[in-house]
Amino acid sequence: MGAHLLVDFGSTYTKITAVDIDKECIIGTSKAMTTVKTNVLEGLDLALEKLKVSYPDMPEITGVSACSSAAGGLKMAAIGLVEELTVEAAKRACLGAGALVNYVFSHHLSRKEIKQLRNADIDIILLAGGTDGGNKECILHNAKKLRDANLGIPIIVAGNKDAADEIEEMFEDSGQEFYIVDNVMPKLKKLQVKEAKEVIRQIFITKIIEAKGIKKAEEKTGEIIMPTPEAVLLAAELLAKGHEDEEGFGEIMVIDIGGATTDVHTIGEGFPKRSEVILKGLQEPFAKRTVEGDLGMRYSANALLSLVSPYEFKQYYEYDSDIESAARKRHENVDYLPDTAEELAFDKALARICCDYSMSRHVGHVEVVYTPLGNMYYQTGKDLSDINYVIGTGGVLINNEDAKEILKEVNKKSNKKLELRPTDPKILIDRRYILSAMGLLGQKYPKLALKLMKEHLV
Amino acid sequence: MKTVVIGVIGADVHAVGNKIIEHVLTEHGFNVVNIGVLSSQEDFINAAIETNAGAILVSSLYGHGEIDCKYMRENCQEAGLNHVKLYVGGNIVVGKQDFKEVETRFKKMGFDRVYPPGTNIEDAVKHLREDLGE
Ligand code: B12
Numbered sequence: 240m241g242a243h244l245l246v247d248f249g250s251t252y253t254k255i256t257a258v259d260i261d262k263e264c265i266i267g268t269s270k271a272m273t274t275v276k277t278n279v280l281e282g283l284d285l286a287l288e289k290l291k292v293s294y295p296d297m298p299e300i301t302g303v304s305a306c307s308s309a310a311g312g313l314k315m316a317a318i319g320l321v322e323e324l325t326v327e328a329a330k331r332a333c334l335g336a337g338a339l340v341n342y343v344f345s346h347h348l349s350r351k352e353i354k355q356l357r358n359a360d361i362d363i364i365l366l367a368g369g370t371d372g373g374n375k376e377c378i379l380h381n382a383k384k385l386r387d388a389n390l391g392i393p394i395i396v397a398g399n400k401d402a403a404d405e406i407e408e409m410f411e412d413s414g415q416e417f418y419i420v421d422n423v424m425p426k427l428k429k430l431q432v433k434e435a436k437e438v439i440r441q442i443f444i445t446k447i448i449e450a451k452g453i454k455k456a457e458e459k460t461g462e463i464i465m466p467t468p469e470a471v472l473l474a475a476e477l478l479a480k481g482h483e484d485e486e487g488f489g490e491i492m493v494i495d496i497g498g499a500t501t502d503v504h505t506i507g508e509g510f511p512k513r514s515e516v517i518l519k520g521l522q523e524p525f526a527k528r529t530v531e532g533d534l535g536m537r538y539s540a541n542a543l544l545s546l547v548s549p550y551e552f553k554q555y556y557e558y559d560s561d562i563e564s565a566a567r568k569r570h571e572n573v574d575y576l577p578d579t580a581e582e583l584a585f586d587k588a589l590a591r592i593c594c595d596y597s598m599s600r601h602v603g604h605v606e607v608v609y610t611p612l613g614n615m616y617y618q619t620g621k622d623l624s625d626i627n628y629v630i631g632t633g634g635v636l637i638n639n640e641d642a643k644e645i646l647k648e649v650n651k652k653s654n655k656k657l658e659l660r661p662t663d664p665k666i667l668i669d670r671r672y673i674l675s676a677m678g679l680l681g682q683k684y685p686k687l688a689l690k691l692m693k694e695h696l697v
Numbered sequence: 698m699k700t701v702v703i704g705v706i707g708a709d710v711h712a713v714g715n716k717i718i719e720h721v722l723t724e725h726g727f728n729v730v731n732i733g734v735l736s737s738q739e740d741f742i743n744a745a746i747e748t749n750a751g752a753i754l755v756s757s758l759y760g761h762g763e764i765d766c767k768y769m770r771e772n773c774q775e776a777g778l779n780h781v782k783l784y785v786g787g788n789i790v791v792g793k794q795d796f797k798e799v800e801t802r803f804k805k806m807g808f809d810r811v812y813p814p815g816t817n818i819e820d821a822v823k824h825l826r827e828d829l830g831e
Contacts, residue, residue, distance in 0.1 A: 321743045372700065372728065373748035427730050427744050517710075517735050608708040608735065615710055617735055 241301035242266060243684070245676035246283060247467055248307040253282035256676035257290060259298060263687055265695065267294045268671060304679040308467035313443050314361045316342035319423075320368040320377045325398065327521050328423040329367040332397065332432035334528045336439035337466030338363070339500070347377060348384045357390055363442055364392050365435060369399030371425045382406045386413050393442050397423045397435045418442075430522040440465055467675045468528065471495065471632065472504050474678030476526045478630075478692050479506035482685040490626045492661065493674065494597070494646065495633035496590050498537035498573050501597040502633075504528045509603060509621025509659075516605065520619040527621065529601045534593040536586060536635050540569040547592060555588035587641055594648035603659040618659070624651070626661040630696055632669035642668045667696040699829045700750040702741055704732035705787075707765035711758035714787060718754065721818040727825070738769050742776045751829040752782035754821065755808075762789035763802070770807025782828045784821060786812030 240260040247254040257266040271285035291297060315338040319325030326345045333340045341361055344352050356364070366385065368378035378398040385394055386409050393416040396406050403419050410417040420434040444464050465473075471493060481487025490507030506526050511518055533542035544552070544566045552562055558581045565585050569575050577583045603620025629649050636642045643666045651660045673695055681688035701722060705715050712734050719731045730748050732740050741753050753773075757765060766785060773781055785808050790799050796813045803811040810824050 321746050324743055324747050368747075370730075370748045372698070373750075374746060375749070424747070427732070427748055517733075519735070519740075608710075615708070615735070 241298040243302040243304070243680065244287075244300050245679045246303060246305040247470075247675050248282070248305060249467070253286050254672070254676075255283070255286045255290060256673055257294070257297060257300070258676075258680060258684075258687070258691065260301070260684065260687065261298075263690060265671070265673065265691060266290075266297055268673070268676075269293070302683070304682065305464050306467045306470040306675055306679055307464055312468065313338040313363070313439070313466045314341050315339065315439075316344070316356060316359065316361050316364045318344045318348065318364065318366045318368070318381060319398075320346060320374060324428070324521060325367040325369065325424050328430055328432070329365045329397065329435075331430060331521075331524055331527070332367075332423050332435040333365055333439065334530060335432055335469075335472070335524055335526065336436040336443075337469030337472065337528075338439060339530060339532070348381045353384055353388045356392075357388065361392060363439060364390070364394045365423075365439070366394055366396050367398040367423045369402065369422075370427055371400045371422050373399055373401075375399045375402035375405075378402050379405060382409055386410055386415065389413070389415060391415075393417070395420060395435060395438050395442075397421065400425075424521070428521050430524060432524065440469065465679075468502060468530075470675040470678030471502075472526050472528055472678070473681060474674045474688070474692065475504050475506050475630075477678070477681045477685055477689055478696075482689050485686050485689050487689070488628050490623070491628045491630060492623065492626050492649070492664070493630045493632060494594060494636070494649070496593045496597075496631075496635045496645075497535055497633050498635075499532070499535040499539050501531045501534040501593040502528060503531075503597050503601040505601065505621065505623060505626070507621065507623065507626065509623055511616075511618050512622055512624065513616075515614070516616040516618050516622075518619075519617045523603075523621050527601075529597070531593075531597045531600060534597050536589050536593065537569045537573040537575065540566040540589060543589060543592060543596075546596065552588065552592075555591050556584060558584060560585075586635075587639070587645065590635055590639065590645045591648045594645055595652075598649045598660055599655060599658055605657050605659065607657075620659070622659040624659055624662050626664045628667055629661060629664045630667045630669060630674070632672065632674050634672075637668055637670050637672055669696055671695050698726065698728045699752075699825070700728040700730060700748050701752045701754055701825065702730045702732060702744045702748065702750045703754045703756070704736040704741055704744075705734040705756045705758065706736055706738070706741070707757065707759070707761050708735060709757055709759040709761070709765075710734050711756075711787070714758065715756055718756070718818055722754075722822065722825075725822045738765075738772050741769075742773055742778060745773075745778055745781055746776060750781060752784060752825060755783070755785045756787040757785065757789045758787040760788065760791040762787065766803070766806060766808070768806075773807075782810070782825075783808045784810040784812070784824070786816050786821070788814050 245256045252270045254270040256268045269290040315333045317329035319329045322345045396419045475493045493504040495502040605616045608615040677688040800811040
């Protein structure tokens with residue numbers, strides 16, 4: 240059957256991983272500069288050449304699958320009615336599809352917000368609002384505003400189904416690209432994001448990839464292209480659930496600390512573990528992804544610093560150097576590589592804070608209710624205290640000697656007792672950077688992808 | 698179908714009555730959105746907005762109802778829910794108090810209907826039909 244090639248078109252690099260389907264092993268990986276502006280195929284060809292030099296007896300390539308995080312990934316706006324309900328459901332649909340949520344609006348869209356959308360650099364708008372049979376006045380108002388604004392951005396309508404026909408009529412003759420899909424919150428607190436996610440991916444493939452020149456690559460690859468974060472989420476899901484007789488790892492978490500964002504993925508129900516705990520809030524997706532735009536090692540270093548007090552930072556960093564200028568340096572020069580012990584320690588401090596803060600935001604929380612019968616608890620979000628494995632991926636972690644120590648920050652903390660964080664999970668690192676590739680491979684060869692992940696995550 | 702939001706307000710965990718109310722109102726053809734026990738005013742209000750509910754039925758059993766329900770009407774107005782009917786029932790105050798007085802206090806707080814302990818839910822059904830129309 241030969242070799243299957245897995246490609247990740249990034250904004251700076253095209254990364255490839257070749258897998259021998261018969262021998263069930265990874266042949267090798269390589270990367271080359273991406274040339275989105277000219278022709279992405281050049282990057283792919285270059286990476287392939289490099290790979291062939293290192294592995295001259297590589298079998299013939301018989302299949303190719305690709306994902307892309309080019310041009311900063313897929314950027315979206317999520318619009319709903321109530322912030323904690325349909326707005327949150329819309330956000331989760333976007334994040335689950337591998338997008339970044341750059342704009343979030345609730346209730347009636349104002350002129351100011353429309354203007355913000357007009358000036359924004361976004362690829363898709365997701366419009367929700369109202370349960371099925373519930374409020375439709377708001378989504379009708381917002382749909383009309385968006386139609387009149389004629390932003391030239393595809394709009395996915397995923398709100399109250401009672402409003403669907405009217406919205407369809409509204410858009411039909413407008414010449415705008417729109418899709419009507421299942422309500423992301425059909426009943427109060429029920430999450431239903433499958434169809435919305437599928438359409439997001441479809442638009443990603445046909446429009447965005449095309450516009451960014453990767454379409455040409457698709458002809459060559461002839462395979463599903465999805466956003467890279469979605470491929471990571473799919474890999475994590477496969478690894479957690481297992482496939483047929485190849486057992487999975489159970490509840491797991493994947494953390495990717497990058498220059499601009501920190502992504503956290505968890506696979507698991509996260510239901511309350513004790514009977515005196517009552518679950519509140521919107522239903523959680525089984526495979527959950529959160530993205531923190533203010534937690535990152537380079538571009539977001541300044542934003543990160545504004546979250547922690549100097550005192551707190553000192554808990555992570557022992558040197559006396561000027562913290563602010565060190566952060567600014569990273570913010571302004573995103574390709575910066577640390578070269579001294581001091582700078583390395585600074586990076587490590589940033590990474591630990593990214594890990595700690597992203598965890599606080601990702602995990603569920605409990606609140607205590609004191610009753611004469613003893614304490615009762617509310618839980619909002621997922622209880623992740625029984626997570627088995629935490630897996631580190633992304634450039635920062637996989638190249639860092641202290642990666643495992645950095646990831647220990649996910650653990651329960653005495654000063655954050657009410658956060659339902661993992662309790663001493665096993666920590667693995669994606670040293671060969673294969674997770675997104677395995678998410679792609681898993682679409683066709685789930686068992687093999689699972690086996691390779693178990694082998695190569697160390 | 699008329700939509701109503703029901704739930705038990707505050708740090709109150711009395712769950713039995715809440716389930717019965719859900720059952721009876723559903724039987725009578727209402728679309729019941731039950732947010733359950735331990736619900737805050739905000740939970741009630743958010744649920745009513747998204748589901749376009751005509752009425753909110755607040756239960757309070759454990760005696761702190763008066764504190765928990767304070768400013769609920771104002772908060773509804775703040776959230777744009779001017780039309781929504783507010784009902785409250787259960788054991789809404791501490792101990793045995795003259796119900797007429799209790800009713801007056803809660804009506805002053807903006808509740809449209811106030812029910813004494815042991816109320817039959819059918820009474821509320823009748824009132825819902827009057828207030829929301831068939
Ligand atoms: C079972 C029970 C508990 C159980 C609850 C278990 C559970 N998870 O449901 C437990 C042991 C946990 C408990 C705890 C407490 N309880 Co208790 N509990 C009871 C008890 C014995 C029965 C409640 C019940 O289920 N009734 C059956 C259901 C069907 O009736 P219901 O709840 O009243 O609801 C009906 C009507 O009231 C009405 N209704 C209710 N809401 C509304 C709303 C509207 C709009 C309408 C129209 C009608 C309506 O319709 C319902 C269905 O028919 C009552 C005493 C009693 N006999 O009522 C005390 C009682 C409610 N509890 C009481 C108290 C004080 C407590 C505690 C504070 C401490 C304690 N002393 O034990 C804690 C509070 C815990 C907390 N944080 O909520 C007091 C409240 C006193 C007050 N209001 O002044 C009561 C009245 C006992 C008493 N006489 O002292 N309790």
